[in-house]
Amino acid sequence: MSASAAIGVAYLVASLTFIIGLRMLSSPVTANRGNRVAAAGMTIALIATLLTPGLANYGLIAAGIIVGGAIGAGSARKVRMTAMPQMVAIFNGMGGGAAALVSSLEFVHRTSGGGTLQTGQAFTIALGAAIGSVSFAGSLIAFAKLQEIMKGNALQFQWTKIASGLLVVAVLALVVVITLGTDTIPVLIALLAVAVILGLVLVIPIGGADMPVVISLMNSLTGLAAALTGFVLNNELLIVAGALVGASGTLLTRLMARAMNRPLSNVLFGSFGATVTGGGELPAGATVREISVDDAAVLMSYSQRVVIVPGYGLAVAQAQHQVRELADILSSRGVQVKYAIHPVAGRMPGHMNVLLAEADVPYSEVYEMDAINGEFPSTDVVLVVGANDITNPAARSDPSSPIYGMPILNVDEAQHIIVLKRSMRPGFAGIDNPLYYNPRTAMLFGDAKDSLQKLVAAAKTVAMPRERRTRSGEPEVVQR
């Protein structure tokens, strides 16, 4: 077998491991093995690539892999689970940047010494360089916002919509120019520059609450850029891998946009939360009821069913372990505790599940929105930890609300709702939440971690009667 055929077989094996690895992600039982299968395939592909005949610069290649690999693996090992969205965003940007550079370098190689590009090659190179650059810049902004290097809130400038529109046109025009044969380096540099600016202008106005959509979209763009470099280099492995990632990112983007009940165009150009116009008018005389830590602890300890609803505030406060501790105490007292996760809770798809898993919450206790929404009417206490818009009943009832139509967790149907919240400041969408004025809702103000620690301490001291439940299943009247 010739060397190139052997390399081709190695690439085929690697492509298969990627598909099998992703297939194994369909269950948490096999997921970790799936990731290792894909990693093994990647190793095979890299070794095969290094054995390609005629490669030069082995020293530089080794240096790049060792330094990049060490930084990547090192930071991946250290990153906190709460910081996972920005980690994924920055790795994604690295991939997009790498794809843009590969396309650009291939452009330089093929046009140097008076060579010209065939039409098809020119098109895939230009498009790959452009999409990779957009993803690179957009992901870095997403990283900066999530890491709070940049302000995370939504900005609304009329000019950003117009600017992004013009930039998209400019990028497409430059791709066409290169495809039609003007394959000079200045045009390529112009394309890269305009694409980077497009990535910046696209993501800068988008607020933190919409980051699950942005990260998914950037993921799919990087996949597409990687697939395009596969076309450029006639490398089927890159095409397969890029297409898989593109499909995954596209699916997640659609899922996230649907969970917010907003089309993608509205996420990108609607600048949610920057222009709050009316909506959510509160009934006159609506008041907010506060609850003390002790009362909240007693209420939960004497419940049969408690549902915990985590939101981004949980991640900010790093309070996942305290939540688990409270749930453990409640469980030890015979309370059934479940967790309810909204699809867009947090800053990336599945963010809350990872945090709860880190706190060793078994995934069998964690429920998706559709699975748990029917259970709220028979729930004694819902504990909302740092979540806001995903519990806002205005999404169901108030057509004038900006989030009207968004599917929410129907926590307001529970017997009691306790909301852990810093203050009465509105959520990321900037919309008032009528849940807080519900007579069955009680607020416990303060930092989520701090409040949870106090709740844990208080719950430990709640005296429990030996026969704690009446036959009807109603919690007994608390004697204190």
Added chain:
Amino acid sequence: MTEILLGAYVFILAIVVGFEVIGRVPSMLHTPLMSGTNAIHGVVLVGGILVLGQAHTITTQIIGLAAVLLGSLNVFGGFVVTDRMLKMFHARPRDQR
């Protein structure tokens, strides 16, 4: 042109497979899915190695080195962080296993 056409075949079939396979991933695993696919698109490192292996001027070597560096960050970081996350998912609490 036939090579591009062949690429298009592979691309479209892989997209279809991708939708089929990824549609089965439960939402609880969407973050590991995202970081895992993230690592997979780091395969662009293969492209980086190939282009750096053909670079003969200082400028192109620098660009190629940057591509390999970014691609390696993406691959190694992506797989390690996904592994870390997936190890945490358990059906039962730790003491009952």
